[in-house]
Amino acid sequence: MYIVNLLQNNSSVNPYVSSTLLEHIEQTLQKKEKILLYMNKRWEYSSLICESCQYLFSCDECDTPLSVHTRPERLVCHLCDKHFPFPRHCPSCNSSKLKKVWVGTQQIETVMQQQFPHARLYRFDTDNIKNKSDKIKAFSMLEEADIIIGTKMITTGFNIPNLGLIGVILLEQELQIPGYNTEEQVYSNINQLLGRGGRVGQKTEIILQTYIPENPLISRITTDNYKEFFKQTLKERKRFNYPPFCEMVTLISRHNEKEKSKAILEKCTKELEMSLWDKKSQISLGNINTWRKKQNKYVHQCIIKWQDLESSLKNIAPTLLRTPGLQVIWNV
Ligand SMILES: [Zn+2]
Ligand SMILES: [Zn+2]
Known part of the structure; x- marks a missing residue:
């Protein structure tokens, strides 16, 4: 090799x-x-690397490499949808020799x-x-x-x-x-x-x-x-709390109107927090404020991580999982 x-x-x-x-x-x-x-x-999409120390720009929450998006230029995590301003310097060595590949x-x-x-x-x-x-x-x-x-x-x-x-x-x-x-x-x-x-x-x-x-x-x-x-x-x-150390679910909402797409997801995550209120401190709920457009629809998404997610969700919130406009992806 x-x-x-x-x-x-x-x-x-x-x-x-x-x-x-x-x-x-x-x-x-x-x-x-x-x-x-x-x-x-x-x-x-390009990745962004630092030529001086070989740092690969990755999401601080997911450890997934970020993608360079243009207009406006920014970095995007395609796993949790978090957006980052386009950096001028490497966070690891402070060099400005950044390269899109x-x-x-x-x-x-x-x-x-x-x-x-x-x-x-x-x-x-x-x-x-x-x-x-x-x-x-x-x-x-x-x-x-x-x-x-x-x-x-x-x-x-x-x-x-x-x-x-x-x-x-x-x-x-x-x-x-x-x-x-x-x-x-x-x-x-x-x-x-x-x-x-x-x-x-x-x-x-x-x-x-x-x-x-x-x-x-x-x-x-x-x-x-x-x-x-x-x-x-x-x-x-383990460090980023991914399976098998937790169970992971992605909720994705889609709608022709941006506000409605966000409202679907907001309603679902609130309902979920309420039904699991006694375990709230153990649940990690991702950011739901960023959105993207796909096939002319507005898409919001949220990643939820927790120890015992699948059985809890299926027992506590079966109707939530069938919300119109909502897609549920299990990564257990
Ligand atoms: Zn560097
Ligand atoms: Zn991320």
Whole structure:
């Protein structure tokens, strides 16, 4: 496993394609083996990092990496919806060398076309594979292609014969999908990727590219010590009070009018606090004041954490869970 620090990338081709990756692609092509370049396509927001100390801007309540939003420029936590003003300095080392990082599949595809014009390229993602016949076609494309640009879809149910090299383009972008167990998912995706190889007796090489190799979030994932990874992850979960140390529920309200969407959520959380009044001090209720717009509706959400949430909610507040306009997601 190679971990490449993209800040020290000395290839002039593209900031997200290191010379180490280029060299290994070249060597793998010469050996007539396949290359998989893996990336998170769904995420359109940048992460923000500190170039001096490798700090990754994360939510102080959820430990989830924050996304850069523009107009107005701010940082947003997609797990609890908390907004933060755009920082001028790193909270950890006070440096002003902050960098937005993001990469798209199109960008990588173009670089590969330019650098390896004779290689057969195949982009494997939800744009190309929509139904069963596309899936059947995908099998033969995977067979024929030299360089495959793949998204999460490829980790499930596809084998790539003769896979010599896997390159994860930007590891911190993988961590951007909001969820308290994102790190475990990324860790298991990488291990699943290594299982896609299908080569007998030979190991598939893997290159992980990141701007922040020494950041604990990243170094935990890049360890190949499974036990150590889970020990550290459990520690973090305890610190931020995530399952299994509590049960977690997300209440999401949607309405055409902003005030109504907020009112639905307010009513529900108040009702909940009232029904659990004797345990109020143990419940952690997230912020409900921020909102976003999705498919022309206003969306408010609130995360609730507590020890015994599922059974309590189902017993005490069954009608609340059926409030029109309210969606309940259990993360127990
Ligand atoms: Zn810093
Ligand atoms: Zn948060």
